[in-house]
Amino acid sequence: MIDEQPSRTLxxxxxxxxxxxxxxxAGSGGTIATEASF
Incomplete structure (x- = not known):
């Protein structure tokens, strides 16, 4: 499980x-597209 920690940090x-x-x-007016990508 030790090698799982660096992966999580990355x-x-x-x-x-x-x-x-x-x-x-989003600050440049792409709020809707940004929300759709998450």
Whole structure:
């Protein structure tokens, strides 16, 4: 189970990047498209 922890950390980092990108995209008027992708 030790090798599961780094994978989870990587997933969290990728998820955070996606949310940040989605937030900036929503800021430029793409709110509906962003909500549909989640």
């Amino acid at each position: 997933y969290v980092k990728v998820r955070a990047n996606l949310i940040r990108s989605a937030a900036s995209f």
